[in-house]
Amino acid sequence: MRAVVIAAALLGSGAGGGYLLGATRTRPAVTSREPAPAERAPVVISDRGVSEAVLHRIVRAELDAAPLRTCEPVTPAPAPAPPVETAPFDDGMRHVDQALARHAWTPADASALARVLDAVSPEQRSQILSTLTPALNRGQIKLTYQGPLF
Amino acid sequence: MKRYGYPLLLVTMLVPLGIASAGLRQLQPVTIQIDSANQIVGASGNLADAYNSADTNQYIGCGGSATAGWCQAHDATPTADGTLNLAFCTTTDPQLIAHIRSISSDAFIAFSVDPATGLCRSLSVSHNSGYRPKAP
Numbered sequence: 001m002r003a004v005v006i007a008a009a010l011l012g013s014g015a016g017g018g019y020l021l022g023a024t025r026t027r028p029a030v031t032s033r034e035p036a037p038a039e040r041a042p043v044v045i046s047d048r049g050v051s052e053a054v055l056h057r058i059v060r061a062e063l064d065a066a067p068l069r070t071c072e073p074v075t076p077a078p079a080p081a082p083p084v085e086t087a088p089f090d091d092g093m094r095h096v097d098q099a100l101a102r103h104a105w106t107p108a109d110a111s112a113l114a115r116v117l118d119a120v121s122p123e124q125r126s127q128i129l130s131t132l133t134p135a136l137n138r139g140q141i142k143l144t145y146q147g148p149l150f
Numbered sequence: 151m152k153r154y155g156y157p158l159l160l161v162t163m164l165v166p167l168g169i170a171s172a173g174l175r176q177l178q179p180v181t182i183q184i185d186s187a188n189q190i191v192g193a194s195g196n197l198a199d200a201y202n203s204a205d206t207n208q209y210i211g212c213g214g215s216a217t218a219g220w221c222q223a224h225d226a227t228p229t230a231d232g233t234l235n236l237a238f239c240t241t242t243d244p245q246l247i248a249h250i251r252s253i254s255s256d257a258f259i260a261f262s263v264d265p266a267t268g269l270c271r272s273l274s275v276s277h278n279s280g281y282r283p284k285a286p
């Protein structure tokens with residue numbers, strides 16, 4: 001009898017505790033936008049419009065008409081341009097600047113410029129010559145000799 | 151009359167012969183072209199005529215390397231401050247550089263210059279029987 005009472009007491013406290021624990025949690029409301037499978041309206045295809053064979057033929061024709069897309073060959077990325085050498089250009093411009101400062105173009109300048117012009121890029125070459133030549137024509141730089149300009 | 155007849159006849163015969171053997175001869179001294187803004191815009195002249203000129207100022211010519219070329223010309227006036235008697239142009243154009251190579255020692259050349267950049271705008275080279283060769 002005593003055992004029966006203890007068992008009943010344990011059962012009662014367990015159920016009560018479980019109830020209390022459950023009460024502390026708020027259960028998320030179960031929402032579902034989809035109706036239960038039983039509630040879904042059955043899909044009824046009353047008129048398919050085109051038959052499967054016709055549809056297959058249309059798809060086939062469209063695929064045949066579409067331009068064939070091929071994988072383009074992968075071209076390697078162009079190699080990065082070599083760094084522009086600035087030392088010969090700086091040397092050339094320095095000669096021109098010095099000539100402007102002393103108002104004279106000497107055979108030594110001519111020899112140095114000839115070497116520089118062969119070492120620089122076409123753009124740098126034009127830049128050096130576009131600085132020197134107008135100064136010569138304006139008389140800001142005078143030739144100290146009669147001979148080749150460079 | 152009879153005394154001077156033969157020599158006179160000889161002179162009469164030889165003078166036209168001398169004229170005929172000369173052909174047309176053109177003298178092309180160096181000239182510098184200057185625009186209204188007092189900027190050098192070109193020059194022209196014959197290389198041999200510049201060399202043969204009585205003055206010691208004239209010269210004209212072009213030169214360069216595989217990558218760049220130049221032309222220069224000095225007229226008959228002496229060099230002095232403020233006088234624009236020396237013209238230059240430079241180029242990196244391969245066609246103009248090739249054209250420069252075609253210049254001979256008795257050619258006539260004419261070049262035009264962009265005054266802002268000094269670059270050669272054009273180069274004309276001419277060879278003609280009327281041009282005088284360089285005198286020794």
